[in-house]
Amino acid sequence: MSTTEQRVAVVTGGARGIGAATALRLAADGNKVAVIDLDEAACQSTVQAVKDAGGTALAVGADVSDSAQVEAAVERVVAELGAPTVLVNNAGVLRDNLLFKMSEGDWDTVLNVHLRGSFLMTRACQKHMVDAGYGRVVNLSSSSALGNRGQANYAAAKAGLQGFTKTLAKELGKFGITANSVAPGFVVTDMTAQTAERVGMGFEEFQAAAASQIPVQRVGRPEDIANAVAFFASPDAGFVSGQVLYVAGGPLN
Structure with a gap:
């Protein structure tokens, strides 16, 4: 794939863990990768790993729950790498507690990062996908979407992302854009x-x-999840949309 044909992928929460592994895998598959995280400096290790492997990557600091920061981040990606046509909404936080101990702040923080963040990032990137007539959105859900003690906020957010994914698939399909969700287990x-x-x-x-x-x-290892994301993010997955894939080492029901 020549540089002029390279697609631009955006991975949120890409400084470490699943996000970092996904950024590396998407770069290995030939994408230029924008690594977005709250702390731009924390993205540098991922960006350097991509570059060391011969890829192209950009570190961008942004709070995905802040609309102004999201718009600025995507504009920077467009200016420095090109228009993004692959988006992986992976940014997330935990604020675990049993319901009676859970503060409103802990609820709001988790819902804001996972759900509002995915909404804002997708809204900002989809216009570029529509213009290109091609797009891949992959949202990171979780096995916790099925319910998990001590995670009312996280479970609600991750279940919400599945509904968000299916709606995106219905709205954006006619523009050549697919939307799928990967739900990791442990x-x-x-x-x-x-x-x-x-x-x-x-x-x-x-x-x-x-x-x-x-x-x-x-x-599971971060690479296990990155492999599943990479399929959904690939041109080969053009007839797969609105799906939730549990990557958990076995069935969960």
Whole structure:
């Protein structure tokens, strides 16, 4: 693929974990990648890894829940890399607590980053996809969308993203744009380490306990999720839209 044919992909929450692995995979697949995270400096390790592998990447600092910052971020991507036609809404935070202990701030923060952030990023990028007659939107949901103790805010946000995905698929399909969702099960990231700390378990013990309940008998790695995102983000997935793919090592029902 020549440079002139390279598509531009945007990955939010790309500084670490699933976002970083996804940015690397999309770059390996031939995309130029904009890595967006709250702290631009934190994106540099991902950007450098892409460049070291021969790819093109740009670090952009932005709060995805802030419309002005989102618009500015996307404008910068357009100016420095080109118009984005692939968007991976991965940015997320945890504010876990049981319902009776959960503050309004903890509820709002989680819903704002996951849901409002995905809405704002998609709204800002879709105009470029419509103009190109081609687009791929991939939203990161979670197995927690099915309900998870201590995560009323997170579960609601991740379930909401599935409805958002299906609506995007219906609205944007006629413009050559697909929208799909990847819902990870247990994946080793900083966020799952936080969960282990919350429940008072060592992270290794927490992973072993999780693996024992997963049919393939191991926990997920960020690369497992990146592989699934890469399919949805590829030209090959043009007849797949509005789907939710659980990547969890086995069925969850």
